[in-house]
Amino acid sequence: MPTSLRPTTAPNPAGAPYVAPIREVAPGSPAARAGVAAGWSLVSVNGAWVSDILAYRRELGRGEASLVACDPEGERSVRFEVAWEDPGLEFDDVIFDGLRLCANKCEFCYVHQMPKGFRKSLYVMDDDFRTSFLYGSFVTLTNLTDADVARILDEHLSPLYVSVHSADDELRGDMLKWWRLKVRDPRATRIRDMLERLEPIDLYTQVVAQPGRNDGAALDGTIEYLVSRPNVQAVAVVPVGLTEHRRNLPEMRGYRPEEAAAVIDQVERWQARLLAERGSRMVFLADEFYLVAGRPLPPAESYEGFAMLENGVGMVRDFLGEGLAGFALPARVTPARRVLCVSGTLFAPQLRAALAPLAAIDGLTLEVRALVNRTFGAVTTVTGLLAGRDVLTQVRPGEADLLLLSPSMLKYGTETLLDDRTLDDLRRELGMAVAVGGQDLRELAQSIIEGTPASSLPQFGYSTHAVKEAAGQH
Ligand code: SF4
Numbered sequence: 001m002p003t004s005l006r007p008t009t010a011p012n013p014a015g016a017p018y019v020a021p022i023r024e025v026a027p028g029s030p031a032a033r034a035g036v037a038a039g040w041s042l043v044s045v046n047g048a049w050v051s052d053i054l055a056y057r058r059e060l061g062r063g064e065a066s067l068v069a070c071d072p073e074g075e076r077s078v079r080f081e082v083a084w085e086d087p088g089l090e091f092d093d094v095i096f097d098g099l100r101l102c103a104n105k106c107e108f109c110y111v112h113q114m115p116k117g118f119r120k121s122l123y124v125m126d127d128d129f130r131t132s133f134l135y136g137s138f139v140t141l142t143n144l145t146d147a148d149v150a151r152i153l154d155e156h157l158s159p160l161y162v163s164v165h166s167a168d169d170e171l172r173g174d175m176l177k178w179w180r181l182k183v184r185d186p187r188a189t190r191i192r193d194m195l196e197r198l199e200p201i202d203l204y205t206q207v208v209a210q211p212g213r214n215d216g217a218a219l220d221g222t223i224e225y226l227v228s229r230p231n232v233q234a235v236a237v238v239p240v241g242l243t244e245h246r247r248n249l250p251e252m253r254g255y256r257p258e259e260a261a262a263v264i265d266q267v268e269r270w271q272a273r274l275l276a277e278r279g280s281r282m283v284f285l286a287d288e289f290y291l292v293a294g295r296p297l298p299p300a301e302s303y304e305g306f307a308m309l310e311n312g313v314g315m316v317r318d319f320l321g322e323g324l325a326g327f328a329l330p331a332r333v334t335p336a337r338r339v340l341c342v343s344g345t346l347f348a349p350q351l352r353a354a355l356a357p358l359a360a361i362d363g364l365t366l367e368v369r370a371l372v373n374r375t376f377g378a379v380t381t382v383t384g385l386l387a388g389r390d391v392l393t394q395v396r397p398g399e400a401d402l403l404l405l406s407p408s409m410l411k412y413g414t415e416t417l418l419d420d421r422t423l424d425d426l427r428r429e430l431g432m433a434v435a436v437g438g439q440d441l442r443e444l445a446q447s448i449i450e451g452t453p454a455s456s457l458p459q460f461g462y463s464t465h466a467v468k469e470a471a472g473q474h
Contacts, residue, residue, distance in 0.1 A: 019043050020050060020096040022069065022089050029088020034080035036069045042089060042096075043068045043077065052130050053094040058155060060087070094134055102127030103143040103182035106175060107250050108208060113243040115375060119420060133157040136310060138206055142178045144188040149197055159202035159233065164191055166207070166214045167225035175214065192225065199231050206236040206311060210252065211259050219263075223270055227282050236308045237267055238286035244377025254379065260293035271302075284308060287316040288382070291346050312382070315408075316350060320441050324357050327442060330449060332362035339448045340400035341437060342391060344383035345370040354441050358448060366448060369394070375419065384408035388421025397431045402451055404437035404444065 019041035025031045042050065045059040045067050059065050063084050070077040080087075102125040106112075111125050129152060132139040138161045152160070166172040169190055178189055188194060195203065205226055209215045214222070219237070226232045239255045246252070255263070264285060271281035281304060290297050300306075300321070303314035343351050348370030358366050371394050373380040375387040383406045395403060403426070410416060415423040426434040438444035 016043050016049050018049060018051070018097040019070070020056070021092040023092045024090035026086075026088035026090075030080055030082050030085060031067070031069065031088040034069075034078045036078060036080070036089070037071075039072045040069045041072075042091070043070055049097075051095075051097040053091065053096075053134070054130060054155065054157070056091075095128065095130060099124060099126040099131070100128035100143055101125055101182075102140065103184075104140055104176040104178045106177060108175075108210065108240045108242070108252060110241060110243070112249060113245050113376070115243075115245050118418070122418075129157065129160060132160045132162075136161050136204075138163045138311075140176060140178075141191075141194050142176065142183055142189050144194070145184050149188075149194075152198065152201060157201065159204055160198070161204045161206070162195070164195075164205045164207055164222065164226065164235075166218055167191060167222040168218065171214055171218060175210070195226075195229055195232070199229075201231055203229075203232050204234050204236070204308060205232055206238060206308075208240055209237055209255075209263060210240045211255055215259075215263055215266075219266065223267075223283055227270075227274060232282075234307055235283045236286065236311045236313045237263065237283065237289075238312060239263075239288050239292070241380070241382070243380050255289070255292050257293050260289045261295065264289050264293055264295060280304060284313045286312040287314065288312060288346065291316070291350070297350075316347060318440070320350065320354050323354055324441065324445060327357075327445060329357060329361060329445075333364045333449060333451070336363035336365075337402060337451050338365040338400040339367075339402045339404065339451070340395065341366070341368045341404045341444070341448070342371050342386070342395065343368060343406060344381050344386055345372060345378075346381035347383050355445065355448070358445060361449070364448070367400075385418065387419035388417040388426060389419055391417075391426060392421075392429055395430055397429065400432055402448075403430065403432055403434045404447060405434065407436045407439060410436065 022031075022036065022038060022040045022042060024038050025036050025040075042056070044050065045056060045065050046062070047066070048059070050056045050059065060082070064081065065083075065087075066079060066081050067087055068077055068079045069089075104127070109125070111123055114123060126137070127139050127143050128137075129139055129141070129144065129148060131137045140163045151157070164172070165175050169192070172191055173189065180186075183189055207214065207219065207222055209219065223235060226235050239260070240252065242252060242254055267283050267285050270283045274280060274282045281302065284303065287297065297317045297320075300314075300317050303309075303317060306314045306318055309315055309318060341351065341355070348368055352368040355366060355368060358364060371386055371390050372378050373386055374390055374393060376385055386409050391403075391405070405423075409418070410423075411418075417423075423434050423436075435447070438447050
């Protein structure tokens, strides 16, 4: 039994290359009965170090398991056994041996376009197939080794979410610009080869489209290849996201309305063909194309279950639903109140139009305000990348009785905005009630009418992969 172990991710005297810090121990569980407490670390299961939660679950899945945990000082350790029962451990994180970082240097990488001063986790360039499986974050697969591929297949880590961008290796290489020294197996950079090796694994893929680079004929080629693969479940086409913080990065621009319209026409042709041939559209467009082109959003059924919602594909339609038709509106609200809803500049016109029926309610003064993103620059128009400072600089203290924010502005399960300001900070500085408006249009309308906001926190939003996900690219 090890006697001197340190709960750190660095090698320790017992030789463990990493340990798993324990956040919580369930009362009465096998771990609690063995004397393990929060703050301890899991060292090994069945005599082996565990690299992540998947490896931990795999070992427990064998039925009988022998676990070793050590105290925070690394001075005391205990071994305990379980047989087909949960040891009762909750961990600080799901990856114990450190996130796999990306081996690329994409010119459109959001991490490189971030202003300084945000919390460190927002600058982490993870490209870890395990978080892709666990959370649906997109990975490029360029950092995989043979052993990783074998593990994905052995443990059937399906589905995975893959950033393809182009099925042409030369073009993809030009966009991803992988570092030769960081790529551990050059074979991993060959996207067709990799997707074919992963054939038993379901793949949700994405193409971050850049005007004039990987759209047009190149996009046709990419779609044609991807839809020919039996394991590709869907292809999301999302426009490149840019900020004004691009010092030392090549010039790049976003889609103009006529270019966005051309991408819509192109992808809708594919959708019609695939729907007729296979009964599924398979290729889906980010909302941003429709908003930039000024085209109406497709109906909900055309998103076929919204499988890539968090990538900005169908998020607006999902939120708006079929609007407020049939929604019972009161003739008046008492007491009279002023409600302010804030949104990014891209979505604000849609939201304003959707909430227009509420203008008839006596006693209600409602404004939907488009906030210019001063954190990332006005070129960043999505709501999910607005920070607390953007609200504070564009809302005057006391100008409303209730300020409602989009859930996409908050970190998952918290009241924290992108720049670490909280809803309480906004309440204090603005001297008004501040809350999340609701997960959909009807919930938002209810919050406005009742003046008591929905208590639900965001179901999703930014995370440690935050900015890449909020920007819908990786
Ligand atoms: S966009 Fe993703 S893959 Fe590209 S450099 Fe950034 S983190 Fe790496």
